[in-house]
Amino acid sequence: MIELRDIHKAFGRNHVLRGVTLTVPKGESMVIIGGSGTGKSVLLKCILGLVRPDAGQILIEGEDASRAEREAFLARFGMLFQGGALFDSLPVWQNVAFRLMRGATKRPKAEAREIAIEKLRRVGLKPEVADLFPAELSGGMQKRVGLARAIAADPEIIFFDEPTTGLDPIMAGVINELIREIVVEMGATAMTITHDMSSVRAIADDVAMLHGGVIQWTGPVADMDHSGDPYLDQFIHGRAEGPIEAVR
Amino acid sequence: MILLNPVGALGRAVLGGLAAVGRLALYLGATLYAMVRPPFYFREFGHAVWVIGYNSLPVVGLTAIFTGAALALQIYEGGSRFNAGQVVPSIVAIGMARELGPVMAGLMVAARVSSSIAAEIGTMKVTEQIDALVTLSTDPMRYLTVPRVLAATVTVPVLVAVGDSIGIFGGYLVGTQSLGLNAAAYLRNTADYLEIWDVTSGLVKGAAFGFLIALVGCYFGMNSGRGAQGVGAATKSAVVAASVLVLAANYILTTLFFAA
Numbered sequence A: 001m002i003e004l005r006d007i008h009k010a011f012g013r014n015h016v017l018r019g020v021t022l023t024v025p026k027g028e029s030m031v032i033i034g035g036s037g038t039g040k041s042v043l044l045k046c047i048l049g050l051v052r053p054d055a056g057q058i059l060i061e062g063e064d065a066s067r068a069e070r071e072a073f074l075a076r077f078g079m080l081f082q083g084g085a086l087f088d089s090l091p092v093w094q095n096v097a098f099r100l101m102r103g104a105t106k107r108p109k110a111e112a113r114e115i116a117i118e119k120l121r122r123v124g125l126k127p128e129v130a131d132l133f134p135a136e137l138s139g140g141m142q143k144r145v146g147l148a149r150a151i152a153a154d155p156e157i158i159f160f161d162e163p164t165t166g167l168d169p170i171m172a173g174v175i176n177e178l179i180r181e182i183v184v185e186m187g188a189t190a191m192t193i194t195h196d197m198s199s200v201r202a203i204a205d206d207v208a209m210l211h212g213g214v215i216q217w218t219g220p221v222a223d224m225d226h227s228g229d230p231y232l233d234q235f236i237h238g239r240a241e242g243p244i245e246a247v248r
Numbered sequence B: 001m002i003l004l005n006p007v008g009a010l011g012r013a014v015l016g017g018l019a020a021v022g023r024l025a026l027y028l029g030a031t032l033y034a035m036v037r038p039p040f041y042f043r044e045f046g047h048a049v050w051v052i053g054y055n056s057l058p059v060v061g062l063t064a065i066f067t068g069a070a071l072a073l074q075i076y077e078g079g080s081r082f083n084a085g086q087v088v089p090s091i092v093a094i095g096m097a098r099e100l101g102p103v104m105a106g107l108m109v110a111a112r113v114s115s116s117i118a119a120e121i122g123t124m125k126v127t128e129q130i131d132a133l134v135t136l137s138t139d140p141m142r143y144l145t146v147p148r149v150l151a152a153t154v155t156v157p158v159l160v161a162v163g164d165s166i167g168i169f170g171g172y173l174v175g176t177q178s179l180g181l182n183a184a185a186y187l188r189n190t191a192d193y194l195e196i197w198d199v200t201s202g203l204v205k206g207a208a209f210g211f212l213i214a215l216v217g218c219y220f221g222m223n224s225g226r227g228a229q230g231v232g233a234a235t236k237s238a239v240v241a242a243s244v245l246v247l248a249a250n251y252i253l254t255t256l257f258f259a260a
């Protein structure tokens, strides 16, 4: 279970998070939606400790994240970064198997490579891709390699930052199914950021909308369409008119 | 503003400079701390030795041969009043080994290596690769900084040794081919006057320069601003800081080694 309590974060005068409080139960798929630049990526980075919140508390299974032993703490997580963040000095398979070749989860090279190729297959990439370098891949392929890397060590908690952005509709469908599978079959807890409403419906148990630095609305995905919240309504229907200003 | 308040501007510049030195010192401390704690990434170290050392050989060799050649000419001009046959070989050898070999190699490596390290790590920073490393339970200090700093510390002395030899050879070429000095006597004089400490002090300087150059490259890369502009600024700062530090360290080490 992930509990966020009153998280604040400002960059200079840009007050991005202004008291985010949110609970993600274990084994659930939470989808975070919200306008561009509202701080969704920053929120995930706060949980991982990549960005230090100015105030607030983050609890993972009741344990304070800021006091946890970093290595063991991070070993429970997988993260797909918005930009992929692949290591361009390493071939694709070593990117995917990065965690499997170092530290506590280290295993023989051949085995790590085999797992990497299997994970690549799950994100719809052929084994031939394994020996290419990230710079030789298209944007969507890089994204999927990033996804394969995030799930490679079978983490308990997985963050996906816009997993389907830049993918064709068929591949987006494959990825949505994959995320659903990971939650249902492996019992992982997932937090996914997406702008793609069909993706929200495909993968979410719960939805949270970030707006104005706080969680504007949260609830089960089934309640999303009759929430009565004007912000959420405007967002999910993509209307230019409404309480959310188009120029931010 | 600068015109209106020159003292204030100067004060700010000095304070800013001091703060930067302080941050670099903290980074140095973190690097040393990471060095003595496992894991050590041998592959990254080997790769860094290759990139920093081997790939720098041509440029270090070229600068050394021209430096040695020019030095021989200069000394001949100044020394011809005395005994050029003795003076040229000994001063070329001592000058290269103690001073010009390490300084020229240091400056060339500062330009080549601190920039490439800062650009590489800076790019990793702005494309979230550093964040990804951390998330994959890998400490960027141990994975990126330590291998590069150690590699530079052990390879720059080797570059200095190569540069010394090539520089002395450059002086020999000029001395024997265009100044008409006797080849056998030139070699004998070189060997007679050059002491072990002349060479080792230059190598120690090389190690110190290598350490500083890589440290500065990593520091500016890790603290790169956002976007391509941030990486560009980090690269520029790294080259400037590395060059200045090489020259400053050279002065300090020379004082320590030879003032006593």
Ligand SMILES: Nc1ncnc2c1ncn2[C@@H]1O[C@H](COP(=O)(O)OP(=O)(O)OP(=O)(O)O)[C@@H](O)[C@H]1O
Pocket (backbone or CB within 6 Å): A011, A014, A016, A035, A036, A037, A038, A039, A040, A041, A042, A043, A082
């Ligand atoms: N390292 C940083 N330094 C300064 N400002 C930052 C930093 N990271 C994020 N920001 C700012 O925080 C705000 C939120 O950024 P964030 O990346 O979380 O947005 P987002 O909700 O993920 O948007 P998008 O949907 O476009 O990805 C932005 O205004 C951004 O400029």
Ligand SMILES: [Mg+2]
Pocket (backbone or CB within 6 Å): A040, A041, A042, A082, A161
């Ligand atoms: Mg984002």
